[in-house]
Amino acid sequence: MTTTTVLTDAPTFDNRQDFADELIALARTNDKVVAVCNDSVGSSNLTKFRDEFPDRLINVGIAEQNMVGVGAGLANAGLIPFVCAAGPFLTGRSLEQIKADVAYSQHNVILCGMSPGMAYGELGPTHHSVEDFSWLRALPGLDIVVPADGAQTRAAVRNAVADPRPTYIRVGRFKVPHVSEDNVGLERGKFVVAREGSDLTIIATGTEVSRALWAAASLAAEGVSARVLNAAYLSPLDEDAIKDAARQTGAIITAEEANVAGGLGAAVASVVGQLEDGARVPMRILGLKHFAPTGSTAFLLDHFGLTADHISAAAREVLHRD
Amino acid sequence: MLTADASQAAAWRSLRQEVLDGDPATRAAKLHERAQATRRSILKMISDAGQGHIGGDFSVTDILTVLFDAVMDVDPEDPRKEDRDHFILSKGHCAGALYSTLAHTGFFPVSELDTFMAPLSALNGHPNRVKVPGVETNTGPLGHGLPVAVGTAIGAKLLKSGSRVFVVTGDGEMQEGSNWEALMSASHQKLDNLTVIVDRNRLQQGARTEETNGLDPLDARLAAFGMEVRVVDGHNYNDLIEAMSPSTTGSPVAVIANTIKGKGVSFIEDRVEWHHKVPSKEQTLQAFQELS
Ligand SMILES: Cc1ncc(C[n+]2csc(CCOP(=O)(O)OP(=O)(O)O)c2C)c(N)n1
Numbered sequence: 293m294t295t296t297t298v299l300t301d302a303p304t305f306d307n308r309q310d311f312a313d314e315l316i317a318l319a320r321t322n323d324k325v326v327a328v329c330n331d332s333v334g335s336s337n338l339t340k341f342r343d344e345f346p347d348r349l350i351n352v353g354i355a356e357q358n359m360v361g362v363g364a365g366l367a368n369a370g371l372i373p374f375v376c377a378a379g380p381f382l383t384g385r386s387l388e389q390i391k392a393d394v395a396y397s398q399h400n401v402i403l404c405g406m407s408p409g410m411a412y413g414e415l416g417p418t419h420h421s422v423e424d425f426s427w428l429r430a431l432p433g434l435d436i437v438v439p440a441d442g443a444q445t446r447a448a449v450r451n452a453v454a455d456p457r458p459t460y461i462r463v464g465r466f467k468v469p470h471v472s473e474d475n476v477g478l479e480r481g482k483f484v485v486a487r488e489g490s491d492l493t494i495i496a497t498g499t500e501v502s503r504a505l506w507a508a509a510s511l512a513a514e515g516v517s518a519r520v521l522n523a524a525y526l527s528p529l530d531e532d533a534i535k536d537a538a539r540q541t542g543a544i545i546t547a548e549e550a551n552v553a554g555g556l557g558a559a560v561a562s563v564v565g566q567l568e569d570g571a572r573v574p575m576r577i578l579g580l581k582h583f584a585p586t587g588s589t590a591f592l593l594d595h596f597g598l599t600a601d602h603i604s605a606a607a608r609e610v611l612h613r614d
Numbered sequence: 615m616l617t618a619d620a621s622q623a624a625a626w627r628s629l630r631q632e633v634l635d636g637d638p639a640t641r642a643a644k645l646h647e648r649a650q651a652t653r654r655s656i657l658k659m660i661s662d663a664g665q666g667h668i669g670g671d672f673s674v675t676d677i678l679t680v681l682f683d684a685v686m687d688v689d690p691e692d693p694r695k696e697d698r699d700h701f702i703l704s705k706g707h708c709a710g711a712l713y714s715t716l717a718h719t720g721f722f723p724v725s726e727l728d729t730f731m732a733p734l735s736a737l738n739g740h741p742n743r744v745k746v747p748g749v750e751t752n753t754g755p756l757g758h759g760l761p762v763a764v765g766t767a768i769g770a771k772l773l774k775s776g777s778r779v780f781v782v783t784g785d786g787e788m789q790e791g792s793n794w795e796a797l798m799s800a801s802h803q804k805l806d807n808l809t810v811i812v813d814r815n816r817l818q819q820g821a822r823t824e825e826t827n828g829l830d831p832l833d834a835r836l837a838a839f840g841m842e843v844r845v846v847d848g849h850n851y852n853d854l855i856e857a858m859s860p861s862t863t864g865s866p867v868a869v870i871a872n873t874i875k876g877k878g879v880s881f882i883e884d885r886v887e888w889h890h891k892v893p894s895k896e897q898t899l900q901a902f903q904e905l906s
């Protein structure tokens with residue numbers, strides 16, 4: 293039985309380091325791997341990549357629409373472009389390029405949303421990337437990968453090179469503990485079972501996965517058995533895992549560092565809501581509902597009810613154990 | 615929403631009058647004193663918050679000082695009056711410079727600057743017009759301010775309010791295509807009430823502009839887009855005041871303000887890493903001395 297244990301004081305890491313190291317390792321053996329960025333060599337952790345492959349880093353300057361178009365052109369020419377920029381500018385600014393040039397044209401561009409969610413804390417809503425799930429889930433033919441730690445970030449990069457296709461990867465900067473083994477793989481379109489359980493299911497993504505595991509551990513101490521699913525892929529969506537969760541456990545809670553309008557919770561709800569009578573379980577959807585006030589990432593995760601305690605409280609509420 | 619500080623606004627009004635009445639040397643001296651005080655506030659804000667964009671704040675400080683203390687017609691106690699002149703800081707990462715200038719003008723109490731980037735503060739890392747009077751539009755993503763300025767200038771003409779519109783962009787920011795779309799419509803619409811100021815410090819986040827995605831010849835490019843182009847030393851107060859004078863050709867004005875990123879502090883000036891580096895305790899002390 294799967295039970296991932298993450299100590300509450302476990303060391304935490306910035307996933308951008310694993311991202312950069314894996315990208316460089318793959319670039320050494322595959323000369324089609326190139327990177328594209330927007331004056332973000334440092335913030336996208338591409339300094340070492342540039343030093344080793346100066347010709348294979350295309351820095352277009354502060355021009356994100358051009359950046360995504362250039363990425364599509366590179367893919368069209370036969371390369372495997374990793375287009376790296378802070379999440380909000382990559383997805384928000386270039387949304388139509390992502391729609392027309394990447395998803396609709398099916399150019400195999402790997403869009404890397406750096407420092408997503410509320411990683412930029414005090415820099416505020418313009419710099420938060422919390423709408424990316426909603427925006428990009430609406431684009432058919434675009435994979436959405438949300439690694440929960442460094443090892444999963446490496447797996448996402450490996451998948452992109454082994455099987456290039458239009459893909460968006462959230463590359464986290466807010467430090468998170470390891471929730472998986474080194475060298476773990478990610479199966480396309482599958483949630484990862486992080487913990488088995490039978491009373492309810494917590495479906496969490498990215499930064500929320502370790503928090504969901506902490507919540508499950510504290511619920512276990514109260515006699516509540518919580519299944520934890522790590523939604524490492526949002527698209528394609530693991531509908532089977534969602535249906536099993538609804539049929540086998542009594543409730544579903546989702547947790548995402550994203551706006552709830554059209555995000556993970558909405559995706560899960562649209563599957564659950566269409567299930568047969570008797571299988572439609574109650575849900576709680578945890579995430580953002582308004583633009584963030586000023587505050588650090590940790591402060592804002594607390595502000596929006598995205599801590600382990602909030603997840604446990606939602607579980608008790610939905611199971612009427614409060 | 616923060617509210618005005620009446621006594622600060624009164625002090626600003628009398629200072630502004632002295633600046634306008636003074637001879638060029640007096641004017642420059644007074645504006646320099648103001649700008650250095652603004653830089654000291656910015657330094658304290660960034661040092662306390664442990665975050666901020668000091669390089670771009672210091673390059674734009676003299677421009678902001680000239681606009682608010684010698685050029686624009688604004689009323690800190692009636693920040694949204696319809697016939698005001700409008701100021702938009704498109705390079706929103708330099709919010710620290712804007713907040714400090716607005717506070718010294720009386721739009722809100724100077725003491726509020728102590729909350730810069732603190733939890734639930736109105737003074738976010740990027741300016742928010744919903745919370746901070748004097749902020750005309752929310753910026754932060756580069757390449758937004760100029761289009762909004764164009765719309766504001768068209769609106770002022772429709773309303774015949776006589777308002778002028780000033781917008782400051784970064785030079786790296788001019789790599790965004792949206793700016794050039796906006797310049798095309800500004801000249802097409804003959805917006806002689808619009809002044810676009812490019813803070814030409816030749817540095818962007820990760821490198822020099824000309825090593826990243828070169829802008830030169832920026833003057834010729836702006837002229838080709840129909841602007842009345844003025845090139846000026848962005849730290850010379852009297853030259854800046856003159857450059858802000860209304861259009862003489864009926865076209866919108868573009869001011870290329872040649873500046874030094876980090877202006878005023880020796881170890882910050884013209885160094886790319888000071889885009890958003892935060893000074894240590896000792897560096898803060900030294901910077902204070904250099905700015906006093
Ligand atoms: C659309 C967008 N892309 C990227 C960024 C990240 N960014 C913030 S400041 C900056 C550099 C700006 O350089 P410049 O315009 O020259 O400003 P200054 O030198 O005055 O600081 C970058 C790339 C952003 N804020 N918005």
Ligand SMILES: [Mg+2]
Nearest residue numbers: 785786817818
């Ligand atoms: Mg610059």
